Amino acid sequence: MMTQTMIAPETLEDALAAMHAEPGSMALAGGATLVAMMNAGLVEPNSLVALRHVDTLRGTRQLDDGGIELGAMRRHRETALETPFKDGQTVLSYAASQIANPTVRNMGTLGGSIAFNDPGADYPAALVAANATILIVGATGTREVSAEAFFVDWYTTALEAGELVAGVRVPAALVGSIGHYEKLARIAGDFAVASVALQVTWSGDSIAAARIAIGGSGPTPLHLAEADDMLIGTGADSDALSKAGLLLAQAADPVDDVRASADYRRKVIPRLLAKAMREIAPAREAA
């Protein structure tokens, strides 16, 4: 039996050293995901490295180019309500505001959530739609991975043993773009049956640029450049939108589970996309 310990280092260096020293140790951020899985007997860490005191993992940093860096320990509540997102970057605050419930949003963190890559979680699709970069630290240094490459498989990310999510960099979105997160869940706060995260730039009534990611519908968020491109030059309720929705539905690889069947999930993807687009379409002039 290995010794099970919990340590709460003050610095990132100490945290990484502790992760490295004890193979099988896991980082404890807010506990909203990890402790729930421990309670269910699904995950049994040898030891835990609590990140609560590591101040460098908190807070946000505005970058000169309009990007924002969010620390891994940023709570969902802070991401939802207190982050100065601009333009399409707001896809992240919309997603954060729909995670679980207000109390869990006081606890759960950005890094903790994405490190699990739960297929029903809200951040993964939003980060892919925002074209974000995941900042990873390990004993041997730091590296950056695009959100698209970070989510690898069911509950699996690009994190190697001993590595931590340090934060996320959200690039500046196109000026005037709109961010939106449309989630279908059995009740508010449940994991998504399916979700659509998007950034759209309108030029009058037609779409000048779009980036769509589907959540809850496969091992990783689904993003198809082909689907994005199909929308360019079209309107909020065009054939192209239905076709893009169908293309995404066909490419999805959803599970059958208590929340919904795989077929149902495929069926709702185009509808969720259409709904999301209607929500953010420019208001029609009264005839």
Add this chain to the structure above:
Amino acid sequence: MKFEDSFVVAASPANVWRAITDPGVIASCLPGCEDIEALSPTSYRAGIRVEVGPIKATFRVEVELTDQDMPNFVRCITKGEEGTRASMLQATSELTLRDIDGASTEVAYDSDVSVTGRLGKFGLGVMKKKAESLGCTFAENFRVQVEAA
């Protein structure tokens, strides 16, 4: 959970039969399968390790061939549990071999698996996806191994 799939091996039904009823071959083709031992000509025991991200499980299973029609059909019952943990696994599987042209054989499998306990609680949706991908890997490994023999 029900699984159904098929794959084609460039070998005669007799050769495919020999391989697919050989615990050693099965073990070497199935990712995570370890310590396989024959208990009798129609039963064996093995450990199967499954990992989904941070969720790790090792089942000790016993497989019993309950019905055989060489070289066409075999049915087996798999029962297992996860060490001291509360997950239980039970499966009934059928394999049907079909001669395509004397030199190649279609292997169709049909399996009904139930998992209860902590892994059942976790939700079988993702487990099924994982099992399907294990099935594909097994088929590919098996094909390569039998065709090379």
Add this chain to the structure above:
Amino acid sequence: MTEMVTLRVNGREHPCRAGIATTLLTVLRDQCELPGTKRGCNQGVCGACSVLVGGKPVRACLTLATDCEDREVTTIEGVGTPARPNAVQQALIDTGAVQCGFCTPGMVIAATALLEEHPDADIETIRQGLSSNLCRCSGYRKIVEAVSLAARRTAS
């Protein structure tokens, strides 16, 4: 393996034993003799185990005991007593907003924190603020009324 941790709960120090997977909820109920905090789903969904840590409502079931050592924990036993109920508790009594009572401690914690942050909370804010807590009797209407009453009393 268990280690000793000293928790500060409702202003008192409680020396406790906790393993790596022992939650604050388990320690509060089994070692601190504070069973007012309820174990519902153990998954962070139901809210019956809500407590205040550092003044903020959290799930005791998703909080590890060993991760609480330097934090101030307030449970239902710490917000009021039968002799001196707090504003939310008094309003729940006056409104008759308690059915089976299992969700009540969590509701009181959530509502107390909510009124701390929004003393003049309107109905919509109250509904949002209590959306972390499930009532299986479905007695939400009365509960929202009670918290609204508490808000009005506190304001006046």
